[in-house]
Amino acid sequence: MEPIKPIKTEQDYDAALKELESVLHAKPNTPEGDLLEVLSLLVHEYEQKHYKIELLTPLEALKHEMEEQGLTQSDLAKRFAMSKSTISEILNGRKQMSVRFMKYLYHDLGIPAQVLLS
Structure with a gap:
């Protein structure tokens, strides 16, 4: 496993999504569960900056x-x-x-x- 780093580019984003998918069903309080939690936060932050969805009227x-x-x-x-x-x-x-x-x-x-x- 590579060290976790901030998502700065679309390539980083795609790689993070792929990694996230591989640990999607991880159990809490396991190394995979911790990775899932951290990747989720990183992906969420990136999406808020680059793919923000406006609410409907x-x-x-x-x-x-x-x-x-x-x-x-x-x-x-x-x-x-x-x-x-x-x-x-x-x-x-x-x-x-x-x-x-x-x-x-x-x-x-x-x-x-x-x-x-x-």
């Missing part, structure tokens, strides 16, 4: 979940006891989401609160 998250779950505007209107026109206004950005509606999205569609409150 609440509206983008709603549209994504509708697509993923195969829901229509009518489905949402029925599910949340709202009018189709209100759902349409929300989806077209003409009306803000109410707190009550965001609670539905959180509890019923599984959209993270962090996304809904951004």
